Amino acid sequence: MQQQFEMRDLTRIVVFAAIIAVLGIPGAITVPGGAVPITAQTLGVMLAGAVLGPWRGASAVLIFLLLVLAGLPLLSGGRGGAGVFVGPSAGFLIGWIFGALVVGAIVRFGARPPVWWRTALGCFIGGALIVYVIGVPVQSLVTRLPLSKTIVTTAAFLPGDLLKAVVATIITMALWRAYPRAFGNPTRRVAA
Numbered sequence: 507m508q509q510q511f512e513m514r515d516l517t518r519i520v521v522f523a524a525i526i527a528v529l530g531i532p533g534a535i536t537v538p539g540g541a542v543p544i545t546a547q548t549l550g551v552m553l554a555g556a557v558l559g560p561w562r563g564a565s566a567v568l569i570f571l572l573l574v575l576a577g578l579p580l581l582s583g584g585r586g587g588a589g590v591f592v593g594p595s596a597g598f599l600i601g602w603i604f605g606a607l608v609v610g611a612i613v614r615f616g617a618r619p620p621v622w623w624r625t626a627l628g629c630f631i632g633g634a635l636i637v638y639v640i641g642v643p644v645q646s647l648v649t650r651l652p653l654s655k656t657i658v659t660t661a662a663f664l665p666g667d668l669l670k671a672v673v674a675t676i677i678t679m680a681l682w683r684a685y686p687r688a689f690g691n692p693t694r695r696v697a698a
C-alpha cells in the first residue's frame with residue numbers, strides 16, 4: 507500500500523514544481539561562448555528527486571516543463587514557450603526529467619532514511635552528469651558546434667553543479683530530520 511498514489515503526493519509534486527520555478531527568479535549566468543546558461547533551477551531538479559523519490563521527482567520536473575511548454579515564463583530570465591524545446595537548452599531540459607529520476611533512484615536505493623554521501627552522489631550523477639549526457643549532444647546538434655567544443659563549454663557548469671549537489675544534500679538531510687513527512691509515507695524516523 508506504501509506505493510499507492512495519494513492526493514498528498516500530488517501536492518508534494520506541485521510544491522516541487524513550484525520550487526523549480528522559484529529558483530528561476532534570480533536569473534541566469536551566461537557562459538562566455540556557450541549557448542546554455544548556468545541556472546539555480548538544477549538545484550530544484552536535484553531536490554525533487556532526492557526528496558520525492560524517482561517517479562514523483564520526475565513528475566514534478568515534467569509538470570514544470572509542461573508549464574514552460576504552455577508558454578509560462580518560468581525558466582530563468584523569464585523564458586518559456588515551445589521555442590526553448592528546440593533551442594540549445596532543449597536536451598538539458600529533457601535531461602532534467604531523467605536527472606530527477608536517477609537522483610531519486612540513487613538516494614532512495616535501500617530505503618530510508620537518506621544517507622548523506624549517497625544523496626550527494628545521487629544529486630551529482632543524476633542532477634548533473636545525466637543531464638549533460640542528454641543535453642550536450644543536443645546542444646551540439648542545435649548550435650552546430652562540434653561535440654568536442656561543446657563538451658569544453660560544459661566544464662563551466664561543473665563548479666556550480668557541484669555546489670548545488672552539496673546544497674541539495676544539506677537541505678535534503680535537514681528536511682528529513684525536521685519534516686520527514688515531506689518525503690512521503692515515512693516508515694522510519696531518525697534520532698534527532
Ligand SMILES: O=C(O)CCCC[C@@H]1SC[C@@H]2NC(=O)N[C@@H]21
Pocket residue numbers: 534542543544545546548581582590595598599634637638663666667
Ligand atoms: O534555462 C535554460 O535554458 C537552461 C536549462 C539548462 C541548464 C543546464 S542544466 C545543467 C547545466 N547546469 C547549469 O547550471 N546549466 C546547465
